[in-house]
Amino acid sequence: MMEDRDIGLKALENDVRRDLSRLNWPSPNWVLPGSVDGGEPALDVLIIGGGLCGQTAAFALMREGVRNFRIVERQPEGQEGPWATFARMDTLRSPKHLTGPELGVPSLTFRAWYEALNGQAAWDELYKIARLDWAHYLLWVRRVLALPIENRTEASDIRFSGGHVQATLRGPRGQEIVHARKVVLALGRDGSGAPRWPRFASFSPESEHSKARIFHSAGAIDFEALRAKSIGVLGAGASAFDNAGTALEAGAVEVALFARRTYLPQVNKSKWTSFPGFLHGFHSLDDARRWRFFTYIFSEQVPPPFESALRCEKFPGFKAHIGEPWTDLCADAKGVTVTSAKGTHRFDAVIVATGFDVDMMARPEVAAFREQATTWADRVSPAEALAHPEEARFPYLGDGFQLLEKTPGAHPGLARVHVFNWGCTMSHGALAGDIPGVAIGANRLAEAIVRDLFVEDADRHFSALLAHEEEELKATALYVPKDRR
Ligand SMILES: Cc1cc2nc3c(=O)[nH]c(=O)nc-3n(C[C@H](O)[C@H](O)[C@H](O)COP(=O)(O)OP(=O)(O)OC[C@H]3O[C@@H](n4cnc5c(N)ncnc54)[C@H](O)[C@@H]3O)c2cc1C
Numbered sequence: 001m002m003e004d005r006d007i008g009l010k011a012l013e014n015d016v017r018r019d020l021s022r023l024n025w026p027s028p029n030w031v032l033p034g035s036v037d038g039g040e041p042a043l044d045v046l047i048i049g050g051g052l053c054g055q056t057a058a059f060a061l062m063r064e065g066v067r068n069f070r071i072v073e074r075q076p077e078g079q080e081g082p083w084a085t086f087a088r089m090d091t092l093r094s095p096k097h098l099t100g101p102e103l104g105v106p107s108l109t110f111r112a113w114y115e116a117l118n119g120q121a122a123w124d125e126l127y128k129i130a131r132l133d134w135a136h137y138l139l140w141v142r143r144v145l146a147l148p149i150e151n152r153t154e155a156s157d158i159r160f161s162g163g164h165v166q167a168t169l170r171g172p173r174g175q176e177i178v179h180a181r182k183v184v185l186a187l188g189r190d191g192s193g194a195p196r197w198p199r200f201a202s203f204s205p206e207s208e209h210s211k212a213r214i215f216h217s218a219g220a221i222d223f224e225a226l227r228a229k230s231i232g233v234l235g236a237g238a239s240a241f242d243n244a245g246t247a248l249e250a251g252a253v254e255v256a257l258f259a260r261r262t263y264l265p266q267v268n269k270s271k272w273t274s275f276p277g278f279l280h281g282f283h284s285l286d287d288a289r290r291w292r293f294f295t296y297i298f299s300e301q302v303p304p305p306f307e308s309a310l311r312c313e314k315f316p317g318f319k320a321h322i323g324e325p326w327t328d329l330c331a332d333a334k335g336v337t338v339t340s341a342k343g344t345h346r347f348d349a350v351i352v353a354t355g356f357d358v359d360m361m362a363r364p365e366v367a368a369f370r371e372q373a374t375t376w377a378d379r380v381s382p383a384e385a386l387a388h389p390e391e392a393r394f395p396y397l398g399d400g401f402q403l404l405e406k407t408p409g410a411h412p413g414l415a416r417v418h419v420f421n422w423g424c425t426m427s428h429g430a431l432a433g434d435i436p437g438v439a440i441g442a443n444r445l446a447e448a449i450v451r452d453l454f455v456e457d458a459d460r461h462f463s464a465l466l467a468h469e470e471e472e473l474k475a476t477a478l479y480v481p482k483d484r485r
Helices: 004-022 052-063 110-118 120-125 131-145 208-213 238-249 276-284 287-300 306-313 364-372 382-387 389-393 412-416 422-428 435-456 458-467
Strands: 041-048 069-072 154-161 164-171 174-185 193-195 214-216 230-234 254-259 318-322 326-331 336-340 343-347 349-352 356-358 417-419
Touching: 004 110, 004 131, 041 052, 041 154, 041 164, 052 069, 052 131, 052 435, 069 174, 110 120, 110 131, 154 364, 164 412, 174 412, 174 435, 208 214, 208 326, 230 238, 230 343, 238 254, 238 306, 238 349, 254 343, 276 287, 276 422, 276 435, 287 382, 287 389, 287 422, 306 318, 336 349, 356 389, 356 422, 364 412, 382 389, 412 417, 417 435, 422 435, 435 458
Parallel strands: 041 069, 041 174, 174 417, 214 349, 230 254, 230 349, 254 318
Antiparallel strands: 154 164, 164 174, 193 356, 326 336, 336 343
């Protein structure tokens, strides 16, 4: 017997198929076959990363009739992105009505999926989207669209060869080298750099004791093992509170959270950017204005969601040490000693929730050409770059998220690489970093890629135009055969 939830979902999937067929999905392929210099076939696009941005980019490209692409994801199915791995909040921060991965198709929205499973009354009552519901929804979108994501397949060593981009893939098919006319780096927020570890004289993340007792919030943490333990948390953003809350709910007896600032940020400035004018228009601003907007937004920092703070505050074992920066951190066989500006604390374990270092161009995937790509440091004065080193490390991207060469004409192949993750934020706003911008971002990316694929083949397309001989009037008395024209 099918349950109501299954019946609801089946009916919705029929709606999706009907909506998509009305939009002529899947669009026929129009891109002319490409090959590398030696004649080997080339993909039109290789998408690296099958999370929110990668899968939405794949959907957008398929809608534009790009079919000769591959999308690879190093994690197993269901483990893409943060949602079911290191994200530890109960609900998304964003409001429940947010859209994005559905690219404007109503039956593909989170709301349609949720109502199909739980009914409209449940949607009306829903406060915010549960984290794992969001992960399941993304997987459903992927399944119903039959997006060809290849899991457990890692891409590395991207370089230019034969006028195209070459990448090494390692996955269930073994190791292979693929060629592509375009590469999309949808590597994620951590894929814009790496988890940031704090620096203290007595702390080495690699030491045996550190590995056993000091964890990064973006890593795997066995919270069951923290039952009845005392935990120190460094940081006061969303991840700090969500990791503290998860530890308390798992039975930690004491969780002490430390923030350097004397009071936490109270306003989420980046939330303000989530309106069509900003999302569509930001990229068209001059460098000085773009730099001003995001250096300001980043310097204001983001408060934790109040739900995450309340989650912790209801436990008597929770204490927030605001205005108490750490000055040293040292793990030994029995625990961790934290030295702060106000004294010494001893914990069984420590979680550092210090976010990610954005240094997109330091990623191993782009090692072969990192020196040639323009970053924001090349576009602002040395004094500005020194004042805002993280912002200065963001790649400086073109109108279609493509990398730009430092010296014009020296490395034109760089424009074959499109950065569609958090690394695009200084250039385009959060069109590949937060959910509300992803539809605008994926459409902009797809439009730029199809434009470039067409322009590159313009002469071949002209030949195809000359060869186009579909005679429209053949069935009528007005028909004139070709040899009489
Ligand atoms: C904890 C947390 C909570 C968030 N909550 C919200 C929220 O409430 N609302 C909101 O709007 N945004 C939120 N975000 C921001 C954003 O929506 C997410 O980070 C989202 O996952 C970004 O999608 P993405 O595709 O860029 O990255 P991801 O979802 O991380 O996907 C990137 C994928 O690339 C893969 N990958 C990386 N390198 C390679 C490689 N070399 N080869 C193959 N695969 C590779 C990774 O395995 C990963 O699955 C949150 C982010 C975090 C970290």
